[in-house]
Amino acid sequence: MSARDDVLALQQRMGESIVGQARMIERLLLGLLADGHLLVEGLPGLAKTRAIKMLARNLDAGLSRIQFTPDLLPADITGSEVYFTEGGRGEFRFQPGPIFAxxxxxxxxxxxxxxxxxxxLEAMEERQVTVGAxxxxxxxxxxxxxxQNPIEQEGTYPLPEAQMDRFLMHISVGYPDTAAEAEIVRLAREEEAGAAGHGAAPAVRLAPEAIFTARAEIHGIHVSEAVAxxxxxxxxATREPGPVDDxxxxxxxxxxxxxxSIGLDKVARAHAWLQGRDFVTPDDVQAVVHDVFRHRLILSYEAHAAGVSADAALDRLVQRVAVA
Incomplete structure (x- = not known):
């Protein structure tokens, strides 16, 4: 099997366990293929946690979960130096935190x-953690x-723009439709009865080498001058929007x-690869531009007062900017 066949099979297996969220599954895989990080926002119970758990179950990779609370410390994430004694001698040893997954x-x-x-920040951007020297x-x-939960904002600490910018994509998750909701209830009933084998490890787990092979192929996807x-x-147009549209x-x-710019290019190439093409089209760019730009726009007071969302602004942007 090719690397694309492996990834498509992974996508299918995840879709069997996560009903009604095909778009979130695809975006999660695009983030993995483009080697970026994801910020997922949606109401509770929309399978956000389940999605990455299913990815870890079907991928030969370790998963760690960090529940962010007001009393959490940086060392609870990165790890810290711990003093050990053995044979009458003591020394400090680094105890890795949950970020090492x-x-x-x-x-x-x-x-x-x-x-x-x-x-x-350092872990996401530099792929390393510095503790002490x-x-x-x-x-x-x-x-x-x-x-993130889009409601219940009391007692929260909004992410600063510098950290928001380090996420490759900001994925917005909505409610499933009626048919998917019925399927979710059926699947939960089967898992409760043990019929779906939810507790057993999957028969096939994709090796990380397949992801690295896919990334190498995505790097070779052609981007024409017109698409660039x-x-x-x-x-x-987001920086000088006035001349584009009032x-x-x-x-x-x-x-x-x-x-x-870099993120849109990477995710568009990953999207084209996932569709089976070796070149990027404007449709690939338009398919992912909302997820890549959504968290990077800062809207004006006038926009907030008028109830204009980032998605609405991006819809207008795509309509007004001509394809080269």
Whole structure:
């Protein structure tokens, strides 16, 4: 089997256990293929935690979960030096924290103060953790999926823009439709009875080498000059929205950073690869631009007062910026 066949089989197996959230599954795999981190926002009970658990179950990778709470400390994430005594002699040894895993679930990341959120920064950006004078490298296969609850904002600590920008994509998760809801109830009933074998390990677990092979193939996906200009035009339109559209000029206060340009290029290539193409089309760019730009836009007071969301602004942006 090719690397793409392996990833598509992984996507199918995850879809069998996560009903009604096919888009979230695809975005989770795109983040893994593009070697980036994800911020997933949705109401409780929408299978956010289940999604990364199913990914870990079907992928030969370790998973750790960090429940962010107001009393969490940075060392609870990174690990710390612990004093050990043996044979009458003592020494400090580094005890790795939960960040040292292939897949890390940062659950309700906005429930902890800034100093704890910042503990993720070096790990996410540099793929390393420094404790004392020693730097410890993380695994080559490393993905952070942070979750946020869009309601109940009392007692939360909004992520600063610098950290938001380090997430490759911001995925918004909604309710499943009626048919999917009925299927969810049926699946839960089967799992409760043990019919689905939910507690057993899957027969096939994808090796990390397949992901590395896929990434190498994605790196070779062709991006034409016209598509590259289109990506840049979308980014520039968020920074200078006035000439593009009068309403956009009123709505967007701060545009997308260069990380957004790089991220859109990477995710569009991953999307094209997942669709079985060796080149990127404008449709690939439009399919993922909302997820890549959603958390990088800062809307104006006028936009908030008018009830304009980042998605609404991006809808207008895609309509107004011509394909090169």
């Amino acid at each position: 292939n897949l890390v679930l940062a659950d309700e990341v906005n429930r902890s103060p800034a100093k704890v959120q910042a503990a993720l 020693t730097t410890h490298r993380l695994e080559p296969l490393f993905l952070v999926m942070a979750t 200009r289109y990506v840049v035009a979308l980014v520039q 309403d956009l000029g009123k709505w967007i206060q701060v545009g997308v950073s260069p990380r957004g």
